Amino acid sequence: MRSIDLSVVTWRKSSYSNSDGGACVEVSDDFAAIIPVRDSKVPHGPVLVFPTTGWASFVSAVRGGQLGD
Numbered sequence: 001m002r003s004i005d006l007s008v009v010t011w012r013k014s015s016y017s018n019s020d021g022g023a024c025v026e027v028s029d030d031f032a033a034i035i036p037v038r039d040s041k042v043p044h045g046p047v048l049v050f051p052t053t054g055w056a057s058f059v060s061a062v063r064g065g066q067l068g069d
């Protein structure tokens with residue numbers, strides 16, 4: 001597996017994160033084939049990396065209300 005340099009990634013807060021500082025998910029659009037995702041409260045913590053197509057399917061399911069509470 002090849003290493004990904006995340007030290008210069010531009011992060012943006014997900015529009016689905018709440019505004020009171022909790023449940024904040026940040027994503028990066030800096031890569032064509034992958035989407036890095038992290039918890040904004042732990043910026044130097046672990047990062048999950050998803051294939052772009054898998055992330056797009058997940059976002060569509062969230063928007064469509066297909067995921068339970």
